[in-house]
Amino acid sequence: EVQLVQSGAEVKKPGESLKISCKGSGYSFTSYWIGWVRQMPGKGLEWMGIIYPGDSDTRYSPSFQGQVTISADKSISTAYLQWSSLKASDTAMYYCARGGTAVAGTWSPWGQGTLVTVSS
Amino acid sequence: DIQMTQSPSSLSASVGDRVTITCRASQGISNSLAWYQQKPGKAPKLLLYAASRLESGVPSRFSGSGSGTDYTLTISSLQPEDFATYYCQQYYSTLYTFGQGTKLEIK
Numbered sequence: 001e002v003q004l005v006q007s008g009a010e011v012k013k014p015g016e017s018l019k020i021s022c023k024g025s026g027y028s029f030t031s032y033w034i035g036w037v038r039q040m041p042g043k044g045l046e047w048m049g050i051i052y053p054g055d056s057d058t059r060y061s062p063s064f065q066g067q068v069t070i071s072a073d074k075s076i077s078t079a080y081l082q083w084s085s086l087k088a089s090d091t092a093m094y095y096c097a098r099g100g101t102a103v104a105g106t107w108s109p110w111g112q113g114t115l116v117t118v119s120s
Numbered sequence: 121d122i123q124m125t126q127s128p129s130s131l132s133a134s135v136g137d138r139v140t141i142t143c144r145a146s147q148g149i150s151n152s153l154a155w156y157q158q159k160p161g162k163a164p165k166l167l168l169y170a171a172s173r174l175e176s177g178v179p180s181r182f183s184g185s186g187s188g189t190d191y192t193l194t195i196s197s198l199q200p201e202d203f204a205t206y207y208c209q210q211y212y213s214t215l216y217t218f219g220q221g222t223k224l225e226i227k
Contacts, residue, residue, distance in 0.1 A: 035216075037164075045156075045164065045207055045218045061215060062121075095163055103169050105211020106154045110163035 002026040004034075004096050004111035011117045012086050019082035020114045022096030029077035030054035033099030035107055036070060036081050040092045050099070051079055086118045122146050122210050126219035132227040133198055141193045141222045143208035148188045152212035155184060155193045158221075159204045167206075168193070198224075 007021040022034060036048040049060040053072040060070070072079040079096060093113045100106035123146035133139050143153065151171040156164040166175045168184040171191055181196040195202055203226050208219040 044221045045158075045209075047216045047218070050214075059214065097164075100166070100169065103211070105152065105214070105216060106166060106169040107164075107209075108166035108175065110165070113163055 002098065002109055004098060004109060006094075006096060006111040006114045009115040009117070011119070013120055014086055014088055014118055016086050016118075017082070017084050018086055018116065019080050020094060020116065022079045022081075022111050024077045024079070024098065027098070030074050032101075033104075034072065034079040035097050035099065036068075036079075037095045037097060038064075038092045039095065039113075045095075048081070048094075053077075053079065086116075088118050088120075090116060091118045092116060121215050122149065122213050122217055124208055124210055124217050124219040126206075126208055126222050128222060129220065130223040130225065132225050134227045135198050135200055137198045139195050139198060139224065141206055141208075141224075143186075143191045143193070143219050145189045145191075145210055145212075149210045149212035151187060152210055153184075153186070153191050154209045154211065155182075156207045156209065157202075157204045158207065164207065200226075 003025050005023050030053050033050050035050040038046045047061050048064040049070045051058045051070045053074045069082045095113045097107035097110040125144045127142045153171045154169040155167045158164040172184040183194050205221045205223045
């Protein structure tokens with residue numbers, strides 16, 4: 001079974017750093033893009049960026065360029081999303097998703113989500 | 121960026137109803153459109169891609185159509201488990217964008 005399992009919920013203070021993870025299993029991790037999506041409380045879905053673990057080719061949405069870093073460690077089939085200095089406005093649910101098999105740009109399956117709360 | 125606009129933003133319907141959700145792109149996207157379903161507290165789930173192709177395992181009461189800039193998701197006969205929020209997403213541009221979502225509620 002193809003599965004993405006994300007790290008657990010985090011509570012952080014403004015200015016702190018954070019790295020959350022997304023571990024893939026049941027497929028060749030290096031052969032599919034992984035994407036990250038933000039969902040702020042009560043709001044819709046926003047694309048943050050994508051990474052191809054095979055060669056670490058990474059692309060960011062302009063809204064998130066410079067705000068976060070996406071990386072991957074193919075030796076442990078894990079993608080990461082990290083912040084160097086969190087803000088209260090980073091409070092959200094973050095999802096990872098695997099690029100589709102039939103068509104590039106579709107995303108399935110998704111991880112269960114990681115809730116990040118940033119509060120002083 | 122390609123902007124995706126869904127309508128309506130919310131919709132009340134009854135079990136057994138036929139419902140249609142519309143998604144309009146700010147430019148032509150050549151059927152490069154996917155639909156996702158998200159239930160409260162859960163991750164989104166891919167329903168359709170290429171505007172009209174059903175993802176494996178998705179019930180046939182879900183269908184999609186459209187071309188150019190205008191696309192629709194239709195649920196032919198609503199079931200209790202279909203009450204959720206639906207998002208369209210374009211992948212014509214690699215600056216992927218979602219619609220704002222349509223919340224489907226029980227009347």
